[in-house]
Amino acid sequence: DRDVTGVQTCALPIYGVTWQPPQLTHITSVESGPGCAIYVTRTITSDAFVAKLGPDGSVAWATFLGGSDQDTPVGPALDPQGDVYVTGTTSSPDFPETSARIGVTGQSAVFVAKYSNDGRLLLSRLLSGGGSDGPTGLAVDGAGNIYVVGSTNSASFPITAAAQVNTISAGNYTGFLVKFAADGSLAYASYLGTSYVYPGAVLVDLAGHVILAGSGVLPGTAAPGQSQTPEWVMKLDASGAQVLASTYILSNSASVPGPTALAEDAAGDLFVFGTTDTSSFKTTPGAYVSPAPLTNCTYLYGPFGDAFVLKLRASDWSPVYGSLLRAPCGMYTGQMAVDAAGAVTVSMAAGQGMPLRHPMVGGPACSQTTSALAKLSPDGSALQFATYLDDCGVPGLALAADGSIYAGVSMSSYQGAAGVLRLNPANAPAVSIDGIVNAFSGDAGTVVDGGLYTLSISGFQPPSVDLGLDANGNLPAAIGGIQVMFDGAPAPIQQIDSAQVIVVAPRPVERNGAAKLMAVQLVVDGAPSNLVWMPVAAIGPGLMTVNFPNLLPPDSSGLVDAFARNADGSVNGASNPALAGSTVTLYVTGMGATNPPLAPGSIATAAVAPVTSIWSTWDRVSGFNTPSDAVTTMPGFISAMFQIRLKTPASLQNIYGVDAGNGVERVPVDLIYDLYASPSAPPASNTVAVYLK
Numbered sequence: 001d002r003d004v005t006g007v008q009t010c011a012l013p014i015y016g017v018t019w020q021p022p023q024l025t026h027i028t029s030v031e032s033g034p035g036c037a038i039y040v041t042r043t044i045t046s047d048a049f050v051a052k053l054g055p056d057g058s059v060a061w062a063t064f065l066g067g068s069d070q071d072t073p074v075g076p077a078l079d080p081q082g083d084v085y086v087t088g089t090t091s092s093p094d095f096p097e098t099s100a101r102i103g104v105t106g107q108s109a110v111f112v113a114k115y116s117n118d119g120r121l122l123l124s125r126l127l128s129g130g131g132s133d134g135p136t137g138l139a140v141d142g143a144g145n146i147y148v149v150g151s152t153n154s155a156s157f158p159i160t161a162a163a164q165v166n167t168i169s170a171g172n173y174t175g176f177l178v179k180f181a182a183d184g185s186l187a188y189a190s191y192l193g194t195s196y197v198y199p200g201a202v203l204v205d206l207a208g209h210v211i212l213a214g215s216g217v218l219p220g221t222a223a224p225g226q227s228q229t230p231e232w233v234m235k236l237d238a239s240g241a242q243v244l245a246s247t248y249i250l251s252n253s254a255s256v257p258g259p260t261a262l263a264e265d266a267a268g269d270l271f272v273f274g275t276t277d278t279s280s281f282k283t284t285p286g287a288y289v290s291p292a293p294l295t296n297c298t299y300l301y302g303p304f305g306d307a308f309v310l311k312l313r314a315s316d317w318s319p320v321y322g323s324l325l326r327a328p329c330g331m332y333t334g335q336m337a338v339d340a341a342g343a344v345t346v347s348m349a350a351g352q353g354m355p356l357r358h359p360m361v362g363g364p365a366c367s368q369t370t371s372a373l374a375k376l377s378p379d380g381s382a383l384q385f386a387t388y389l390d391d392c393g394v395p396g397l398a399l400a401a402d403g404s405i406y407a408g409v410s411m412s413s414y415q416g417a418a419g420v421l422r423l424n425p426a427n428a429p430a431v432s433i434d435g436i437v438n439a440f441s442g443d444a445g446t447v448v449d450g451g452l453y454t455l456s457i458s459g460f461q462p463p464s465v466d467l468g469l470d471a472n473g474n475l476p477a478a479i480g481g482i483q484v485m486f487d488g489a490p491a492p493i494q495q496i497d498s499a500q501v502i503v504v505a506p507r508p509v510e511r512n513g514a515a516k517l518m519a520v521q522l523v524v525d526g527a528p529s530n531l532v533w534m535p536v537a538a539i540g541p542g543l544m545t546v547n548f549p550n551l552l553p554p555d556s557s558g559l560v561d562a563f564a565r566n567a568d569g570s571v572n573g574a575s576n577p578a579l580a581g582s583t584v585t586l587y588v589t590g591m592g593a594t595n596p597p598l599a600p601g602s603i604a605t606a607a608v609a610p611v612t613s614i615w616s617t618w619d620r621v622s623g624f625n626t627p628s629d630a631v632t633t634m635p636g637f638i639s640a641m642f643q644i645r646l647k648t649p650a651s652l653q654n655i656y657g658v659d660a661g662n663g664v665e666r667v668p669v670d671l672i673y674d675l676y677a678s679p680s681a682p683p684a685s686n687t688v689a690v691y692l693k
Contacts, residue, residue: 025048027335027396027406027420031315047090048073050115053420061119061682067092071111074150075138082117087148088167089134090126098124099184103158110371112138112146112180120149123181123184129154130223133176133385136260140203143181146158149192149199149212152176160188174599175199176215179240188240193219195227200274201262201272210236214270215258218246225251231258233272233317243268247317249310251280256305259348268314273336273346274604275305280325287321287380292553293353294442297329299368307331309344309376321380327354329368334394342378345385345405347397352445357458359387362436362520362532363445364394371408371411373397383424390517390533402426412605431459431529433522440589440685441503441542445554447486447505448540449520450600451590452494454549455501460524464497468636475601481525487518492601494638495549503548504601508536515583537593539612540669544641549592554687557658562586577691581650584690587670591631595647600640604633614684615675616646617668621655644671648692664693 013073048071051062065071065086073088090111101109102125109128116122127133135150152175175192177199194201197216205211215229223230234246249272259274277603283289290306295434306326313320325331329351351368364370371389376382389395389409396408416479435456437444447453460643474490477483484491484503491503501522508518518536544563545551554560564572578584591610598608609632631644646669649655657665667690670683 027398033533047071052087067094073565074135077140078140079140079144084115085146086113086522087135087138088361096124098127102127102186104130104156106154108130109133109157110135119197120626122166124182125412129157137199137202139202139204146180147202147210149176150176151198158189190240200259203262203489205264205547208236213259224248260333263336263338265338267341270312271338271344272310273333275333278306281308281324283323283324284319287323287385288376289324290355292461294551294553295328295353295686296554296558297470299329299660305330307333307348323376325374327351330392335397337397337399339399345375347373347395349394357383357386357434358425358432358530359391361388361530365390365668368496369393371395379558390673429529431524433532434458436534437543437591440544443542444536446540447534448537448590448592449507450640451505453503453505461495466495469641474603483523485521506600540590541588542590543685543688544587559689564690572691574691577693578648580652580692583645583647586644588644589640591642598639602639604639611683614671617670618646619675621649664691667692
């Protein structure tokens with residue numbers, strides 16, 4: 001419902017009565033003339049649903065699928081006739097079936113269902129083995145045969161004699177592959193290993209072979225290195241009984257889920273998408289690799305992996321390219337689609353700090369699980385498009401013939417709406433805002449009233465202007481035909497160069513009593529850039545580092561040196577440390593509202609304090625409170641910047657410093673909201689290093 005440049009809605013909300021938010025996680029599209037026909041399914045609800053949307057977004061048909069208990073879909077897939085197939089997990093004793101269950105009843109069962117192009121249920125069947133059985137991937141070949149992969153702990157899973165027969169120990173989980181004939185009968189069913197083999201994706205290639213991708217040690221093979229969950233691809237013959245080819249593509253740590261999607265291009269080259277621990281994945285020369293994140297992960301729990309895209313040659317599965325997408329807290333990966341030119345588009349969930357290109361939403365909506373999309377160039381060398389979505393979880397994904405992208409979206413309310421968003425990166429303006437971060441810390445999570453922010457820019461070459469943090473007067477709202485608009489209001493400009501613009505954020509527009517997102521747009525000689533929506537917060541402090549106005553990622557110790565002054569006014573550093581127990585001054589932006597209020601971009605004329613109290617981690621160690629006048633603006637400097645005077649710990653013990661030599665410790669410090677909160681609680685600011693002796 002936002003008028004965003006380069007974005008078109010191709011569908012309207014679909015509503016459901018459910019006890020959890022309707023989340024669209026899988027989309028399959030078929031182009032019909034100039035429009036689109038989209039099939040969507042919903043997950044994390046008490047029922048699945050299947051819906052077809054027309055070219056104008058209208059609902060052609062929609063139906064629930066499930067029984068009286070939990071029903072969670074995985075899919076869908078389409079055959080050449082446009083019939084839609086869905087698989088998933090059900091615990092419902094009354095799930096609608098058109099044929100008798102295969103196997104014995106257990107905790108959960110695999111379901112497969114087929115709908116005609118006009119929405120008639122043609123086939124519905126359950127398969128189970130007495131334990132917990134859940135699919136992770138679905139494929140359909142040209143003859144209508146259905147292939148399902150997943151995991152099971154059922155010792156009595158209904159395997160067939162023709163398939164690879166393994167046995168599993170009671171309670172162990174392993175992977176399975178099931179093929180249903182077009183009429184729903186069981187063609188074959190097989191375990192994929194004796195234990196802890198997890199298939200994440202399946203496809204049928206141009207030759208009719210079944211290709212799987214997953215993680216774990218394959219039967220009859222040795223794991224590469226010391227890894228217990230290596231990632232692999234495997235090709236089977238038509239009977240599912242013979243392995244035609246298999247290879248480990250990388251080793252991994254046990255906490256990383258592995259591949260989640262497979263795709264094939266017209267030449268038969270294979271694409272694999274999934275998660276990896278970055279140390280295990282070997283990128284190829286010239287392939288796109290995300291820059292190192294500017295901030296550390298501050299969440300206690302997260303995905304613990306980054307996303308990879310690997311293209312393998314059809315002839316021998318040797319790497320064509322290996323590309324890496326990363327964010328501080330890792331990513332959950334989802335679907336993948338390849339267009340006619342060979343460009344890959346992927347869906348994922350990530351926290352703040354993911355690299356962006358022509359984004360629609362510039363910051364995370366849901367901590368470490370914000371929906372996101374990314375597109376690589378056909379040769380894998382460049383990031384052509386990347387954006388967050390105002391949504392949580394891994395979004396569904398499909399491509400249209402014109403290059404636009406369908407994404408499954410849902411609203412963050414228990415009775416909210418689910419729908420499909422259509423984005424067209426090809427319509428993006430030449431000038432692009434590719435990221436918005438706190439100018440001192442590099443935090444890309446939120447925008448705060450009166451804070452100093454750096455906009456990463458591409459597509460224009462302006463003259464360099466730096467007015468300084470102690471400008472001669474209030475910052476201007478325009479420089480040389482360049483403006484930055486926040487909710488339609490011009491933002492005071494502090495600095496411009498060819499790669500970035502630094503501005504002070506004005507007060508956000510209140511929407512329905514709460515400003516949750518702020519619209520940011522660069523205007524160059526009247527021509528607008530892409531419109532980027534950023535989450536808004538009341539406070540988001542960032543401590544200034546020695547690199548300002550440039551930002552560098554944390555070093556191997558996880559730290560960046562602070563720009564700090566010792567008690568005598570000299571700049572703190574390894575060769576000029578502060579004495580333990582003395583006072584140092586740090587500089588911070590993003591402190592939010594002040595009392596009295598300050599005009600954004602103005603030069604401070606008095607020491608004004610922010611409304612929100614803040615402490616440092618040193619206060620917690622030392623056991624004393626920050627004085628009430630410790631955080632203030634500085635007369636003669638822009639009011640977006642505050643100074644904070646901190647008494648350093650009297651002892652260098654128990655502060656987890658790093659030995660810098662000559663009796664000097666490089667000591668970490670950050671800001672916190674609550675002096676008495678758990679020491680493991682995430683900090684309010686970035687963590688910086690100060691040198692003490």
